[in-house]
Amino acid sequence: KHHVISFANQKGGVGKTTTCVNLAGALSEKGKTILLVDMDYQGNLTLGVGLDPGDSRPGMGDVLLYPEVSFREVIHPSVIPNADIAPANLDLSKVDINIDKRPERHGILHDKLHEVKDNYDYVFIDCPPAFNLLTVNSLSTSDGIIIPIQCYPYSLAGLNTLLEIIDDIRYAYNFDLEIAGIVPTAYETNTRIAADVLSELHERYGGKVYDTIIRKSVKVAEGPLHRKPMVMYARSHPVSQAYRELAEEFLRRE
Amino acid sequence: KHHVISFANQKGGVGKTTTCVNLAGALSEKGKTILLVDMDYQGNLTLGVGLDPGDSRPGMGDVLLYPEVSFREVIHPSVIPNADIAPANLDLSKVDINIDKRPERHGILHDKLHEVKDNYDYVFIDCPPAFNLLTVNSLSTSDGIIIPIQCYPYSLAGLNTLLEIIDDIRYAYNFDLEIAGIVPTAYETNTRIAADVLSELHERYGGKVYDTIIRKSVKVAEGPLHRKPMVMYARSHPVSQAYRELAEEFLRRE
Numbered sequence A, B: 001k002h003h004v005i006s007f008a009n010q011k012g013g014v015g016k017t018t019t020c021v022n023l024a025g026a027l028s029e030k031g032k033t034i035l036l037v038d039m040d041y042q043g044n045l046t047l048g049v050g051l052d053p054g055d056s057r058p059g060m061g062d063v064l065l066y067p068e069v070s071f072r073e074v075i076h077p078s079v080i081p082n083a084d085i086a087p088a089n090l091d092l093s094k095v096d097i098n099i100d101k102r103p104e105r106h107g108i109l110h111d112k113l114h115e116v117k118d119n120y121d122y123v124f125i126d127c128p129p130a131f132n133l134l135t136v137n138s139l140s141t142s143d144g145i146i147i148p149i150q151c152y153p154y155s156l157a158g159l160n161t162l163l164e165i166i167d168d169i170r171y172a173y174n175f176d177l178e179i180a181g182i183v184p185t186a187y188e189t190n191t192r193i194a195a196d197v198l199s200e201l202h203e204r205y206g207g208k209v210y211d212t213i214i215r216k217s218v219k220v221a222e223g224p225l226h227r228k229p230m231v232m233y234a235r236s237h238p239v240s241q242a243y244r245e246l247a248e249e250f251l252r253r254e
């Protein structure tokens, strides 16, 4: 059902990268092949799977800026078995300014990804925290969007805005675009605020919210130190188990 | 020493808005007058001091896009005594694309702010999580920058990048630009990761790191529900007290 999936939320620090890398890790355990695409010049996904965005020449910036660079040229194996990565590099920060003069600027990623995407079960695109051309390119080529959300008061208003933008992109560029699911992340059990936001989330977007909740745990935050997904550095931790359950739930919906 | 202060960090969700509103609240208690400037179209600062970015016509977007709109036209009292706000509105999201063709585009905020800034003890500018024209405008008119940082592994690499960009802006546009201070936010006491990152922070940037640490507390996250700073909705809470200590430390360095 969904083949190309964006991890999107314009709010910063809500768990886009963490959900992307850890869901990929859990799906890889189940034998799925995944292409990871890092669209954030901060390169957190790239770092999180064992590569260095500074060393990445060429990287995703080049793919989007220069017609002659093919997608294939930027793909590397990651530390995750069965998962490759198209790493970010700093040139991504120039993309917004540079490509906004070209007419089909929202479709550049789509055209280039076409060449390689059928080699993988899933393509996971990690978006930056902004509604910029990078995010628009990602959403324009996606079938499904996974939206990580933290259960804090600001989050619901932001989600509403995100869903409106997704509708705009669907009507303008991409009728296949759907919400694959909404993931509550870094969930703080036993806090009233989190419980209230979670129940309102279910009330408004019920069918879309995954039953699996990713709880707050310092073990998750170690990801960038280990530079691999949790299922690879903390195999039996409850949150690794939660990511495996999220992977099951994700597959059931497919 | 520092009169115009940007709250900046390109990483999302690290506490720029929360530090801005709560430090303003604590300084207002001490009788300081503050102009709050919301440069993030998501309008979290605007919401956090009792206004609605959706209703803000004109707002900061108009100030930056249209030469005929004066800064004075967008200023409103906020819920904080002694603090006014220049609210964000959605047009800020158009700013990057629109004003990047004009030659002096990095200095538009500086030119317009000039008209009103001497009416206040401090001008606090809340930046979006990006190195876009909005952040460049903010940094180009600031004397000091307060950098909130969360003690997670990704944060130090991000801080390094931020400091390089700040140097570029200093040499290109604004020799007065300095780091006023670095604030550890949402600090998770008793976790090894946080303690390690904090000590490395002190090792690398010792003199700049404030002694005051803002600990993680669900009471802080209630800010957007109350739509006022913590010192106004949780007067005797330990974190409100921490913000008062941060205000003292901020003033001592001035």
Ligand SMILES: Nc1ncnc2c1ncn2[C@@H]1O[C@H](COP(=O)(O)OP(=O)(O)OP(=O)(O)O)[C@@H](O)[C@H]1O
Pocket: A011, A012, A013, A014, A015, A016, A017, A018, A019, A040, A044, A127, A128, A129, A185, A186, A187, A214, A215, A216, A217, A218, A219, A220, A221, A222, A223, B011, B012, B152, B153, B154
């Ligand atoms: N379940 C969790 N428990 C504890 N920490 C978490 C959890 N999920 C994410 N984090 C931490 O929160 C921080 C932000 O997460 P992450 O970088 O994935 O967010 P993001 O949405 O990709 O941010 P950005 O908008 O900057 O790209 C990271 O330091 C990460 O390790």
Ligand SMILES: Nc1ncnc2c1ncn2[C@@H]1O[C@H](COP(=O)(O)OP(=O)(O)OP(=O)(O)O)[C@@H](O)[C@H]1O
Pocket: A011, A012, A152, A153, A154, B011, B012, B013, B014, B015, B016, B017, B018, B019, B040, B044, B127, B128, B129, B185, B186, B187, B214, B215, B216, B217, B218, B219, B220, B221, B222, B223
């Ligand atoms: N000390 C704290 N304890 C608990 N929660 C906190 C603390 N500081 C901030 N938060 C919460 O973390 C979230 C992110 O904070 P905030 O919005 O201030 O970050 P930001 O850097 O302004 O984000 P953005 O990059 O999106 O503008 C908010 O929900 C806020 O309430």
Ligand SMILES: [Mg+2]
Pocket: A016, A017, A018, A040, A044, A045, A126, A127
């Ligand atoms: Mg990320």
Ligand SMILES: [Mg+2]
Pocket: B016, B017, B018, B040, B044, B045, B126, B127
């Ligand atoms: Mg903010």
